[in-house]
Amino acid sequence: MSEASTSRAKPPKATAAELTGYYRDMLLIRRFEERAGQLYGMGLIGGFCHLYIGQEAVVIGMQAAMKEGDQVITGYRDHGHMLACGMDANGVMAELTGRAGGYSRGKGGSMHMFSREKNFFGGHGIVGAQVSLGTGIAFANKYRKNGAVCVAYFGDGAANQGQVYESFNMAALWKLPVVYIVENNQYAMGTAIQRSTSETHLYKRGVSFNIPGEEVDGMDVLAVREAGKKALARARKGEGPTLLEMKTYRYRGHSMSDPAKYRTREEVDAMRSHHDPIEHVKTLLIDLGHADEDALKEIDREVRAIVVASAEFAQQSPEPDPAELMTDILVEA
């Protein structure tokens, strides 16, 4: 089983309600990120802020495949993952603005948010670390026999960190219920994958650990969901980890301060106009007669209202009390 495989079987089926849900959830992420970008431009968000625009189908497809109780852990490009987990847009936006109403009460910022309730284990700024942390979460699942699977997301750049492979070995050795998702958006900051990576088919990276890998069209929410279902089922059966390489693309710069001069306008435009994950579902909905333009506009209005409210909340929420600076360092007596 060690040879990794690429599969693109016949298009999977989805109900009208499912497709509509994916459309709405992806749109929420996109509109949220657009708004975050605006607030950043207005100086209301400081520091580092990495937008997920373009990659929405990955988290929404995976979320559709997951079960209640499964955990998510990711890197710093985390707003979409949090919204997909059902975390509150207000709390996410208010963390970006560093307010008391933010998920980490202003201590974490864009890259560091968590929700025990939604099984979201962060938001981590150190590239690659979350892969190993997720492996530990998966160990705890197995130990506690809770039937849950941890989904650990990371980037194509993160795939070169040594600790990723330390963890792959452990996960396969101990048959841990974890699904590794590499979101290959083809760039790590200003460096295109072929400048930093000897084997750019990242789904092969688990081969020597006997971790099966699959390349997935990460711009197609249904392809993601199908691959996710298989990998999750395998993990739940006790067969160990799977590595899914999601081929995707980020439309914006690496972070808000990156003008992305290392790639061409045409490259970005080609992705946007021919592979956009949201347009893809929109076309499906209309072609299959599941929705008309009016219904979609209504969804857009609903999503915009959530995002506008979150931006409002993020500006109204008070600055955290300076005493917060000194708390949560060690357990408080």
Added chain:
Amino acid sequence: MPAMNMIQALNSAMDVMMTRDPNVLVFGEDVGYFGGVFRATEGLQKKHGLTRCFDAPIAEGGIVAAAIGMGAYGLRPVIEIQFADYIYPGYDQIVSEAARLRYRSAGDFTAPLTLRTPYGGGIFGGQTHSQSPEALFTHVAGIKTVVPSNPYDAKGLLIAAIEDDDPVIIFEPKRLYNGPFDGWHENPVSPWAKHPDSEVPEGHYTVPLGKAKVVREGNDLTVLAYGTMVHVAQAAAVHAGVDAEVIDLRTLIPIDIETVVASVKKTGRCVIVHEATRTSGFGAELSALVQEECFYHLEAPIARVTGWDTPYPHAFEWEYFPGPQRVADAMKRVMEG
């Protein structure tokens, strides 16, 4: 002489050394094609070729280790760790290998690598883009630790580091890259071009490792500072109206103890400032040294102004950052003591 900001000065140092010495090469994350996230390596790949300035995968352990091996066999690698906050995956290689190769081979092999890394706060970077981890390195025997505070020194120290036969870590105060930020964060920062230390020769020169510099003479008290805090300390002296002598340490290890002792013996008072967390920070070492060497000259307890013992927060940038007000308050306290 051209006016350079700190980035241009660092770039010039690498360019000069790559031109002079074919064994000098430069690599790290995003440094090649892209020219570095802070642009410090801009143009070097174009000028010196792909084999001498190139991109590395995101793998700090591997980057440091490769540089050690290169250095052991005669090359002079200059590596960039994109932010000091990302140095920890390479820490084992720095501590266990680079710092000890000379000792355990009885001088047969050395690791003459130069590691450049931006450090420090004031940029709203939160806990993964703001840290000042210098004390984790000054604590380790076998590495030199350098912190420049202006373009002239940055270039001269970097060249000296590249020519040095031991591993040298240069912590570059990223808040100073574009101008001498003095901690009054609500004021605009004037560009380096208006500062005398932006006059940087285009060619080769060195600023010797292990030599501090008195950047402001005074008689009331001595301030020991490095990096961004050199500028903060000078602003604080003005604000407090204290005739402070400010010493820019420039190199932490080996420390220029003569310059420190001479000043403290003259003033009888000492304030130590750094951005890093307080406990076991480099200020603790400085305080111990001053106490050991100058005890009978001291007229007041030594004061430390530092970052708080917390992770670097996302909100509270200026509550955390030891700005000129906090330094001025300490100066006044020490004058009363």
